[in-house]
Amino acid sequence: MRNIFLLILLVLFILPTISISGAPATHSPASNNIRYEVRAAWLTTLMGLDWPSKPATTEAQAELQRRDLCRQLDQLKAAGINMVLFQSRIRSTTAYASDIEPWDGVFTGRPGQRPLYDPLLFTINECHKRGMECHAWVVAFPICKVATAKQLGKRALPALHPELCQRCGDQWMMNPGVPATATYLANVCKEIVTKYAVDGIHLDYIRYPEASIPFNDNATYRRYGQGLNKATWRTQNIDRCVQAIHKAVKEVRPWVKLSCSPVGKYADLSRYSSRGWNARDAVSQDAQRWLCEGWMDMLFPMMYFDGDHFYPFLANWKENDFGRPIVPGLGIYFLNEREKNWPLLTIQRQMNVSRDEGLGGQAFFRTRFLLNNEKGLRSWLQTQFYAQPALIPPMTWQDSIPPTTPLHATKHFKEQHISLSWSASTDNTPNAPLTYNVYRIDSIFGDVILALHTSTLHYEHTLSLPALRHSHYLITAVDAYGNESQPIEAIEN
Secondary structure: OHHHHHHHHHHHHOOOOOOOOOOOOOOOHHHHOOOEOEEEEEEOOHHHOOOOOOOOOOHHHHHHHHHHHHHHHHHHHHOOOOEEEEEEEOOOOEOOOOOOOOEOOOOOOOOOOOOOOOHHHHHHHHHHHOOOEEEEEEEOOEEEEHHHHHHHHHHOHHHHOHHHEEEEOOEEEEOOOOHHHHHHHHHHHHHHHHHOOOOEEEEEOOOOOOOOOOOOOHHHHHHHOOOOOHHHHHHHHHHHHHHHHHHHHHHHOOOOEEEEOOEOOOOOOOOOOOOOOOHHHHOOOOHHHHHHOOOOOEEOOEEOOOHHHOHHHHHHHHHOOOOOOEOOEEOHHHHOOOOOOOOHHHHHHHHHHHHHOOOOEEEEOOHHHHHOOHHHHHHHHHHHHOOOOOEOOOOOOOOOOOOOOOEEEEEEEEOOEEEEEEEOOOOOOOOOOOEEEEEEEEOOOEEEEEEEEEOOOEEEEEOOOHHHHHOEEEEEEEOOOOOEOOOEEOEEO
16 A cells, blocks of 8 residues: 555656657647646736626626626636736726726726726636636736826826826826836735735736837936936836835735746847847846846746747747746737638647747737637647646745645545545745645546645545546645645545
8 A cells, every 4th residue: 555655656746747749739638747837818908808898887797797707717727727817907007906096997987986896806716716826917117098097087197196107199108217116016016915815916018118109218317327328227227127026026925926928039149130129128128137136936928929030039038047937928819810810730839849848838818819719729728738737836946845744634425426625734934825736546547636726625526437436536735835745645434
């Protein structure tokens, strides 16, 4: 019996990452049994692009919004997604109850009007019910349009803090060159992690506008430039914002993951040009430095390209990951016939190569294109590439001590149903959440993850085959950093 249990531990906890070959569409689900991998989707609330489809001013309408979100989360879960990047700060307006900024109008149809429920709180709870992480997606510098600011009146950011804002055509922008901008954004993110049990803060547009946007910061440069050349000054301004946000978030909840979505090409390579569009030189995002300095826990570069615009730059990100997950953001909207009408093979190849090269996973922009099953992508994920669930890579650079093993694990059978129960674990991080994973190991299906990040001390499951009654059922504890305890096998009571 002892040998069997040791074998179980070996299979479950020393299982190597299985590499896959180059053929993108022919892998069996078994070959894709990857233990750790980020599988993320951006869920856009701006203008209801992904959700909500309609505003709600009555409880019945609000219930339809909630049901629609649950439907989408169910589909994401079934497709293998384990992380939802939920757009929470939209354009200096929010999808959550804030003491700093007003509500976005997408939920009620009227900017500044409080919805009948808290969308961020609801999304967090529903994601956690499904074993998925929920990260608050925060749009940093873009502010609402001029017309929306007029609707918001005194509550609009340009009215409250005109010193932080600059008009760019029909839109307002925060000015990264003003030192107080960093403090303001840090307070926004601090409020989120203080009030909500988010798993991460995900920064978007943490960069200067592209050259096509009329953003004139010459006056700010003359005031704050301190003799630096403008390019260096701009880079330092973005660095200051990232540092301030990192400090604010980690002081409140150090286990909350901090990430961002930089431009998909970091810089020009020796053999491949970014053609004027890269993170470091075009928009002042020194994202690789942010990993090196520990200001970011992971990156989601927006790699909405293909061919020589994708693969060499993918390799560059991997070569400079500093031991942290790089999760390429894939432009699956290009599968749509109204966009570039890419064949599914294009995305499959990108995903296969990113996995082969040891990247941290994949992220999909946007949710709607994934759920619409463009070119059969969702079906392929569900039946092949993501056929087995995966865990989020642990943040071992912050904490590598796992929680204690759960105790007193038992199993009880009633016809085709199994009930598992266990006693709670303990952890070395005070006030941090602790969840549990449930595994089944047998000779029929191999090792299978039955449940991820359940917060309860019990689990019920319907057996698909009577023979599964004889399987081994194991429970582990998982701390807020993703460290997993040794397993305990449930015994029949």
